[in-house]
Amino acid sequence: MKRFAELLDRLVLTPSRNGKLRLMTDFFRAVPDPERGYALAAITGELRIESVKPAMLRALITERMDEVLFGYSYDYVGDLAETIALAWPQRSDGEDADQPSLTEIVERLGHASRQEGPRRVEGWLDRLDPSGRYALLKLVTGAMRIGVSARLAKQALADFGGKETSEIEELWHGLEPPYETLFAWLEGRSEKPASAAAAPFRPVMLSQPLEEADYAKITPEDYSAEWKWDGIRVQATREGEVCRLYSRTGDDISGAFPDLIEHMDFQGSLDGELLVAHPAKTEGEGIVTGTFSDLQQRLNRKNVSVAVMRKFPVFLRIYDLLQDGAQDTRALLFAERRKRLEGFVAALDPSRFDLSPLVPFADFADLAGKRESPPHPVIEGVMLKRWDSPYLPGRPKGPWFKWKQDPHLVDAVLMYAQRGHGKRSSFYSDYTFGVWTGPDDALELVPVGKAYFGFTDEELKAIDKYIRDNTIERFGPVRSVRAEPGHGLVLEIAFEGLARSSRHKSGVAMRFPRISRLRWDKPAAEADRLETLQAMLPD
Template sequence: MKQFTRLIKLLDTTNKTNEKISALSWYFSNANDNDKLWVVALFSGKKPKRAATSTELRKWASEMAGLPLWIVEESWHIAGDLAETLSKILADRQGEAFKNLEEAMDFIKSITPLSPEEKKCRITEKWLLMTADERFVFNKMILGGFRLGVSEGLLTKALAKSLNLTQDDVAVRLSGNWDPSTTSWQSLFCEQPSKASIKPYPFCLAYPLEEAPHNLGHIENWIIEYKWDGIRGQLIMNNQKVALWSRGEELITDAFPEFLTQLENKCIPDAVLDGEIIPIDNQGNPAPFHSLQPRLGRKKPSKKILSQYPVKFRAYDLIEYNGEDLRLKPLIERKNKLNNLVAQLNVNIIDVSALLRCNSWEEADELRARANEMGSEGLMVKKKESIYHTGRKKGDWYKWKIDPQTIDAVLVYAQRGHGRRANLYTDYTFALWKGEELVPFTKAYSGLTDDEIRLVDRFIRQNTLERFGPVRRVKPELVFEIAFEGIQPSKRHKAGIALRFPRIKRWRTDKKIEQADHLDTLLLKLESSMN
């Protein structure tokens, strides 16, 4: 456990990639296999359930430290990190709470089902045996989150260096929903992956196209297709078995049983298709993304749900066929094989994302401007000769989205940010007019420059009307243009709607709050998108 604490401290005290890789390489060279496996799991998002709530930890730590709860909470909002705050309000102790990381993870799993009082007793006993640094790490483990700048690419780079493997090989081995409790370091990294596996490949991702498309060169060298709005996934057919994985590496086959129904009883070739699970209407055309909402989070949807909210797999790419890894083949070759395979499957639940005929970038831009008429978010622009990369590689795949929708809204609530912005109010809630009332409808956290953030922070501090814990209600005076990708109905919000990917486009210093938009404007947009 002390080794792991040292690793976290090393990672937390540098922003340099090479130093982070060196720290991880040091750990992988010195720790035992089970501890190394848990580090890989924690940094790749495979964390156990949260063992206790942040409210419980705050209360227990304040009692142990003899501090009023409000002081602990104010300290947290200033420090910006709860695990760090709770680690420092208790005195340093020298002991051995856990021999190693594996023992600590077993402890966390063992206390998860206990009552709050039993958890309190077990956790506070461990706190009394720890230094502040060890408590910080332990608290992070209990709360289930490490934000230490260890990206997936950085982790795979460090592992590749330690294991003498390629980054791509490491990424493939890490894919899927493996569990550190049932998987060994040896089987994950030292044995050849089984050909009978139904694990997904690491996804190839696109960069936003922010420059003029003419800078990409001749359009003849590129494939143009619509960008569909759904759930990115890989459909795997292996040894007459079918599996559907999301981009977040969740196995979602049970949530979409229609794929099993149509494919498992057929004589199907082994293949891995990359594509999008899209909602469709009664005519088989793409439906708005919010039509997928009733399907999400359901392990076994009812027949009624399946009937009311049908889906289709729109294939983009073919990355494995009859046991052959096609990722290093040119995209245009993979596309041709994909068309032949889907025609051979002959099922109505799978089709191919059609290529668009464009003789110039101007023609492509015209198609992009009308993409929403097709139920699309814009265009995908892919180099014909591109391979199927792991992650993002600039220069080969781009997403060229339609311009976002915008609306002018009023700032009504604010809360401090986290990390380096812990002392600034950067989390904002915005409202629109409904009659004579301002109704909150969305939150946004990004879009302002550092100078603008400081000015808004000063306004918030000088114009606070009420405080609700960490939240401040502010004088409604500032207007901001909010950009978003789409609207969907929501019963959880007072406004009755929820925005997709809201962010601040600009501060409208030229507008008074009376000029902000009305909620009816969004409701009309929603109604239009549903018709």
Template sequence: MRPFAELLDRLSLTTSRNAKLVLLRDYLKTTPDPDRGWALAALTGELSFATAKPAMIRKAVEARVDPVLFGWSYDYVGDLAETAALIWPRDPQHRANREPELGEVADALMHAGRAEAPALIEGWLDALEPKGRWALLKLVTGALRVGLSARLARTAVAMMRPAAVPEPPSPEGGEAAEALAPVTVGEVEEVWHALKPPYEDLFAWLEGRAERPSPDAPGRFRPVMLAVALDEGLDLPRLDPADFIAEWKWDGIRVQAVREGGETRLYSRTGDEISAAFPDVMADLAFEGAVDGELLVVRDGVVAPFGDLQQRLNRKTADARLMQAYPAGILAYDLLAEGGEDLRALPLTERRARLERLAAAHPGQRLGLSPLLAHTTWDELAALRADPPVGAAAEGLMLKRRDSPYVAGRPKGPWFKWKRDPHVIDAVLMYAQRGHGKRSGFYSDYTFGVWTGEGALTPVGKAYFGFTDQELKQLDKFVRDHTVERFGPVRAVRAERDFGLVLEIAFEGLQRSTRHKSGVAMRFPRVSRIRWDKPAREADTLDSVLDLLDAIERGGGRVSAGEKA
């Protein structure tokens, strides 16, 4: 457990992407099976324990520590695992003779019942030092928060086999060892979904002890190709619009629908299977292959706003009422495989032609074709981007080279996303709460509001990023200096017409919401500017926000709330 704890600690304190890659690569190369496999599963989100929950940890700590003291400590630290690890008092009578290994912990928790798990965890906490306890609790809760994405972890896996120089012949006259060919992250991702933790067959392949695991499992996920953000000033002057097709950047979620060898599955862009939540879509699929597209709510051929799709996301199942109220479907824009043939190496124009034939012959209403946008100049596309007729369901445009193969990852050049400019409002800071991890000592989560017709503030959103570290310190000081009331971990900040801090909030969309007092909910809000110069009374009103919502629903372009729709 100690090497895993050291890895998590160093990853959490490292901001450099390359340094994180080296840390994980070295850990995987020096740690034996099965510990390294279980660590990789935890870092990529492939490991969870149904019998171990945060509430159980809290209960175990409160049985040994005064609950009020624990509550105060948790409020200050802001992280359950870190608080419990530091405050845990060992029971000397039951302390183990050795620290547990990571593989031992994973195996025990996977086979333990709900009644057995608490005793196991308490015993391990007694055996471990604070850093080891922290790593154990991070593992148990699944909230690692070390700034390492699943794809970055798989990149480190590929780095285990770099380009190598063949070994020289041995003094005894033996033949030189053959150098292993380097492995790309795309090759690792290609086999990833055919593997299971602790990935011993994966490591055997990377170390040259076994053949590459077969990626040809029916219904498997194919690593997705991603686009880079378009820089209008740098990219457009050097690109020829005739080399690109253009289509809408739909405001849904990226999915991969696979139907092959009797297996039918629906994956998110990260490879998580979401089939059970969309039985209406699954029952309608009738092709043989793998389709890349956007999952949306579609009514009578019209794409609904993202808020409608949100009603169906993050659910394990969907009942008939939900499916009828929010009918889901896929707008396809790429064909990765058909009839057992892998199409990814073909140019986009050839894949598109085959996709068009597949979509035209496909029965049912759940699979459609994402239309191409006719254009000859970038100016024509810029006008569509600014004012799309499809309204709230389009975030902008996608530009894809006609000759591009389908390459896993985010290659620079073949595909671009040209998003619309964000909406902007001026709002007043109302409440603040401490963050987690590195931000646990700062008030970094901000609830903001706008003025109602009665001259009061009503909350319209919450933001916790978009500002620099220096600005965070300034915001934290403002919160501490102007706190007027406390509600547990939340501080109410002085906010009046003649005094208050105005935040310029950028966001991607608005939707109507019965769950919020204001009647609106924001998508992806963030602090784009701190308006130290602006009086609180000049912040936006709820009426202007509702006007903006009306404009969005009518398909208008990006505007500030204060502008007339």
């Protein structure tokens, strides 16, 4: 457990991607099975501990310290595991107690009831130092927040074994913790494990942003063009009777979209964009696409009601064909895959699957004009694909480009701030901002979005100081910041688009808002008005 705790501490404090990769590969090399396998499962979110829940941990700490004091501590620290780890009273014999191994913790909790689990955690907390307690609590809650994605961990495995990341990804869903057969292969002690997953994930091909130096390459003879739809990229795969829907990073999201799964009446694998349809407008017109705000009603739900599925039905706009029956088509050229895809889609349910249309263009100037004036508000640019490109995992340079529309910019006023998590837990780093509405002599701010990135560490410190100096109210971890026509911090906000929203007082919802600039120089009264955003809404 001590080495796992050290790994988490160092991953949290290491900002660089390459540094995190080195830490993980060194850990895999130094730590034996099954310890390293359980650590990998914890980092990738594949470890499920059902016998302990966050509310149980809160109950444990309030048995050891005053509940109000804990509440103040949690408000200051901003992370449940870190707060409990620091506040947990060390018993006098704690330093001399035997330290549990990660394997012992995982296997004992795996067989524990919800009555036994919290008491086992309590006993371990008494035996561990603050770093070990933090690692234990992160392990049981599953909320790592250490700046490591599952894909980065798979990259570390590939580096450790001298393999391609795509090989790891294709095997992943057929493996189970503690991954002993995987490590044996990576260390050259056994053959590559056979993929045990039915309907496996196939690593996606990604595009490069189109830059000015690339403009001359784009001709109709070499590249096809498609609209870039503003949904979420997914892979729909069926093998035999097994259907799976994967995110672009390989997470199985099938359970969240049963209304699409039940219409996957094919054998193969499709790459496309998950979108919401307007059911009342679909019949006789083809699929009419809803907004990204509509799609958000379906995302991150563990259970989806029939009413929600009926109001926000999803469908797949298909980009590519990766598997046609038993044949892997990824090595074929895009022109051939596209031709086969047209026939493949023709046999599917037209209310749940359609083909992403090609965008004909005479030359680059013609394409640039179409990009600036797309036919639908859910389009955020164009995709360009070489006709002669195979489907390659990763982000190869040249075969595929994305050419997104330029972001919208507005000036908004900071209204509320909340503490961040992890290395930002001591700073106010999550910001709610608003724009003005009402007559000039009675201006009122209405919130229009939230952002938590787009600024440097130095700018974060400056914003944090401003927030502390200008707080007018507190609501738990949230601070209300002074924001008046004559006093306020103006933030230049970049965003990809707007949609109407009945859930927000302003009536608008931003797509991918982020802070573009801090406008220390601009008076708050000169920030934008709500009418400016309303004029951007699609008809």
